[in-house]
Amino acid sequence: MTTVGKSHSRTAQALREALEDDIATGRYPPGSRLDEVTLANRFAVSRTPIREALIELSMAGLVEIRPHRGTFVRDIGIPRLVEMFQVMAELEAMCVRLACRRMTAEEQHALQEAHAACVSAAETGSPDNYFHANERFHEAIYVGSHNSFLAEQARALQNRLKAYRRLQLRVRNRVRNSLSEHQAIVDAVLAGDAERAENVLRSHILIQGERFNDFVASLGDARKIG
Structure with missing residues (x-):
């Protein structure tokens, strides 16, 4: 993996962990829509690592990606x-x-x-x-x-x-x-x-x-x- 690739991977991991924290601690309660543009502005990154972080969160079951509607926080409880x-x-x-x-x-x-x-x-x-x-x-x-x-x-x-x-x-x-x-x-x-x-x-x-x-x-x- 190139230096750029490693840096990109670390960015996506850091974003995932930050969003995990926000979901687990209630900053983004169940049903909240996670908008890529808003998140990109918040973390001062492009939408690409945001999108990758959201995909990882979806695979982990923390969020649900709904086609043409967006990404929403799941209610685990x-x-x-x-x-x-x-x-x-x-x-x-x-x-x-x-x-x-x-x-x-x-x-x-x-x-x-x-x-x-x-x-x-x-x-x-x-x-x-x-x-x-x-x-x-x-x-x-x-x-x-x-x-x-x-x-x-x-x-x-x-x-x-x-x-x-x-x-x-x-x-x-x-x-x-x-x-x-x-x-x-x-x-x-x-x-x-x-x-x-x-x-x-x-x-x-x-x-x-x-x-x-x-x-x-x-x-x-x-x-x-x-």
């Missing part, structure tokens, strides 16, 4: 999100259970390296930096499961929940606690303790849903104070 996190927890628990039995020594090393990257990212103080390292950690578990279909399903749901998984990391102490949970997962995998790994990872995902609700509640309190 907290009960639906809770259900999605529950399914995500079971998918990842299945992945790590299989990974405990099937991971090669090289894949175990990759998991340890991914965890080390999370530790380094946490030290930057940026929840978003940690989130991107966190994706690498979970991907190492998917790969280690050696079940391509299961990994595909986990990645697809992870993508749909990306905005909410990223924002929950902004809750106080969440990154530190997440690191502790990751360490417990790594320890269980290296010990071959499938039951322990499965239980810890399931809890790790369910907590994310709870912390996202905490984040939304904190926003509501801040708006009342403001």
Whole structure:
């Protein structure tokens, strides 16, 4: 990929994340129309990366692109999100259970390296930096499961929940606690303790849903104070 291409890709990713934040935190409530021209003016970019970001959001299920009408924010709702996190927890628990039995020594090393990257990212103080390292950690578990279909399903749901998984990391102490949970997962995998790994990872995902609700509640309190 050329330097220009990388820059364009980073722009589209930054736009997607900004719009994810706006949707997840209610700046653009369900039913809102996301106008390309208005968004391009807001972010001072061309319509092309805006359009690409909206397509990615559509693939993630956050917006709906209606031909000849525009792009609209979907109404997911907290009960639906809770259900999605529950399914995500079971998918990842299945992945790590299989990974405990099937991971090669090289894949175990990759998991340890991914965890080390999370530790380094946490030290930057940026929840978003940690989130991107966190994706690498979970991907190492998917790969280690050696079940391509299961990994595909986990990645697809992870993508749909990306905005909410990223924002929950902004809750106080969440990154530190997440690191502790990751360490417990790594320890269980290296010990071959499938039951322990499965239980810890399931809890790790369910907590994310709870912390996202905490984040939304904190926003509501801040708006009342403001």
